[in-house]
Amino acid sequence: MTRLRPDPRALRLRRMTAGQAGRVRLVPAALADRAGQVSPSGRLRRDPRAERQRLLVPGLARARLVRDGRAGTGGNATPVQEARSQVTRIDDPQCLVMVVPDLPDGRPGRLDRQVMGAARLLADAWKGAVVLCCPASLDSAAYTDFAQAGADRVVPLPLDPTDPERSVAAIGDAVARFTPRTVLFGESTDGGDMARRVAVATGRSFMGDVEVLNPRNAIRPAMARRSEQVASTLPGIMALSPDRVAPYGGNAHEARVTGMDGDDRQSPVHGGGRIRVAPPQPGDPATMALAEAPFVVSAGNGVTDFDMFRQMVSALHASPGGSRMVCDAGLLPREMQVGASGTVLDAICYVAMGISGTPQHLQGLGRVEHVVAVNTDLHAAMVERAGLSIIADAQLVMPALLEVLRNGTEE
Amino acid sequence: MRTIILLSAGYDTVSGRPAPVAGEIGAIGMALALGGEVLGVHVGPAGPTMREYAGYGLERIVALGAGQAGVVEALAAYIRSGAAFDGAPVDLVLTGRRGSGGEDSGLFPYALAHALDWPIMRDIVAIQATQGVVEVEQALPRGVRRRAHVKGPCVLGVHEMAPFTPAFSFAAMRRGEVLTYGETADSPPADMAGADMQIRPYRARPRLIQAQASGTGGQVMIDPTPQAAAQAIRDHLVMLGVLQTGR
Missing domain, CATH: 3.40.50.620 (HUPs)
Known part of the structure; x- marks a missing residue:
């Protein structure tokens, strides 16, 4: 056994402090180790600055406090944006x-x-x-x-x-x-x-x-x-x-x-020349698995013309995706579903055509950096998540976008 | 083509019960797609998990006794000895990315390749073998692929995205044979805990929270003409660098 056996009496003794009027007070166990921070009257002294520091998310210009117990990421962070000239x-x-x-x-x-x-x-x-x-x-x-x-x-x-x-x-x-x-x-x-x-x-x-x-x-x-x-x-x-x-x-x-000085010998390369690696090639977005696609364009309930949608996706060189509504209706195959019960994306950019953004769908956006939303509802959750929102009918925007893309390639 | 697949007695991540490792099932599928003779090798006692690997289409599995030698040395000696394919040399060793149930460090294929003095590549999704040269395709994140030529016999790690998962069949599981080879003296499994290494139950820790560029909404265009909207979307995508204009 590597775990120490706790001694309940010693633990209780450590928690005891002098209370008011000669009574004995028990400090909560979690705070007992901060014995030095107890004031003479027996009350615990808080350090609000240290508490705030523990809740801070590092690396942000504006302070953001996380109070859901997942804090601590900010505690050991190095100070940001101090005198950088030195x-x-x-x-x-x-x-x-x-x-x-x-x-x-x-x-x-x-x-x-x-x-x-x-x-x-x-x-x-x-x-x-x-x-x-x-x-x-x-x-x-x-x-x-x-x-x-x-x-x-x-x-x-x-x-x-x-x-x-x-x-x-x-x-x-x-x-x-x-x-x-x-x-x-x-x-x-x-x-x-x-x-x-x-x-x-x-x-x-x-x-x-x-x-x-x-x-x-x-x-x-x-x-x-x-x-x-x-x-x-x-x-x-x-x-x-x-x-x-x-x-x-x-x-x-x-x-x-710093060079590899001392002995400036060219190292005898042992075993080299057995592997020859070619430069990386981007994959074909049409056949790529959705989980690893870098650029996904998704259709939701606001899209009715799926031939047009497919043409637009291929013109954008993107991977097609869909919301649960669309996949349940059989308009797109199940493996294209984005969201909690479908695929969680690792894309750089996501274009949502006619998707309002239920919490289950937004879960699927995981670590997506840039979102573009086309939706008729200004107050949809997807619009709040998006970097660029178009409040318009996706069904009207799609042919216009296809037109713009085709003109762009001809020029 | 004579292929050896390294098998490990894995555990399921969720239930904690003995189960085959997903990456090694992918390796079986890739070896079967490649054709030729295929042999599964496990260093250690032949447990019930080995039978399950047989169910994925592996007809012969050898449970290798390490004896006094280390696991890596015993396996390297077995591969060099030619005992796997009746004296014929081994062309290829396929592995998963990492085990599931032991140390799970993913170091074993590298140690084996070092002991055999063979080249090694991992995250392989496609494989083509021609006269002494193996042409492989390696998966990088975000769907990027990279081709590589590897000379001679080599060790290859199979990626999870490799499209070769074979179907499980109960009949194949009953048909497959699990043989034992070498000293089966039960050497105690390698002790992971030590003077400066402690084992304790896993505790999930939070990841760093990313500073998000646009937290609450960005640019909003209300009721634009479709042409203006399309132009805005195109310009935005070009600005982000996801849409190449020259294509």
Whole structure:
């Protein structure tokens, strides 16, 4: 048994405080540990500022308080938008934390910034510095982003997007050269793959899907997500799940370019040349599974002409979807249904034609960033969610949109 | 084509009962679509879950005893020995993305590929094999696909979106044979807990809340002409970058 047996008498004793008129008062158990915050009269002192700080959602210009018990995301967040003009330099770090970002489009993405935030958290606690590995071919404009994201050193490496094994060899050399205390990756398709490759190549201990990361421990789900592993000594290589650690928001760091100096040998690339990866190709929106489609156009009860709808969807190069009403009526197949009982989307943009937006349908919009609504009802929930709303009949807008798209391609 | 599929004794995420792992069922489907000889290999005792894998069309399953060696070394030695296909070499090892019921780290295929010194790719949705080169299609998020050529025998991880889920059949489950191979001395399963590793019940934690760009409504056009509305929609989509104008 690893759990300590509670001693009820000791617990009760700890909760006791002197009440009024010589009576003994019991402080609620959850507050008993804050013994120092009890005033001489025995009443508990609140710290309203700290409470507010715990409820704050980080990263917003306007303060947003979350009171539904899911707070705590704001508690450990780094301060946002402070004096950004100063540059923090760490010249003599006690240890190094290495980060290998994905860099979609050559810039740090959302997950990359979160991984950098986690690395910054660890490095600050250990009085260390963050070393970022990036492809040598990157333009110098990205280095400003690295500085803002909290990188102390930037190491350009001969990473090869067409051959993961060459990249692993280059990262392995960097790990051998800098001997970081831990190496952080993002748990994305490429980041998670690279993390596992580097882990077996370097023989370091590995932990993927990390959901909680702080200097004391790292926690990840295991055993079919019914248990969790808690590592009190952080492993040598970790892959961090998305949306778990807040990105760094403090002063810019130095992002000093550091070469692989010492021995300037070109590493003997072991095992490279066995895999040749072609550049990625966007999928065909017409046949793509709705769950992974980037751009979805959906029809609801306000659409009656489905031939026109299909023509418009193909002219937009989008994937077709539909509300429950439309799929129940058999006007679109069931696998196109968006919502709680259908598919939850992961799209960038969603166009809702004649959909009012029931809560069940809006659940299906999950993480969609941009919504365009065409609806006759100004007060529909979909209009509230949308970035652009057209209060008009979808049946009239569709042919006009098709016309505009066709004219656009002819020009 | 001689394919080995790595099978694990999984647990259902919701009920916690022994169940086959979805990714490995996808791997069976992909191997059957590819044709040739197919063998399922599980390192450990042959439990009832192995029979269920047989129900998805796998005729032969080997439960491999690791003996004193580690799991990765035992499996690599078995693949190298040629015992799987009567002395013929193995061309392909297919796996799921990760197990379900053990450590579930997804590291095992990589460790196996490292031990065999074979190349490895994961998130595969399509596969074509020609003379010593395997051409695969890899799935990236948002429907993006990426082709890759992999030389020689290799380890491939199958993606969940791969369209190869075979149907379960009770008759196939009864027909399939589960053989044991090697030392079946019951070595205790690898202990996940250690001095600096603790196991405890899973607790769901909140994700970070995203700062949403448009919280309460954006631009609203009330009763525009259809032409103006269509132009506004087109301009908005072009501004967002989802609609390419040059196509």
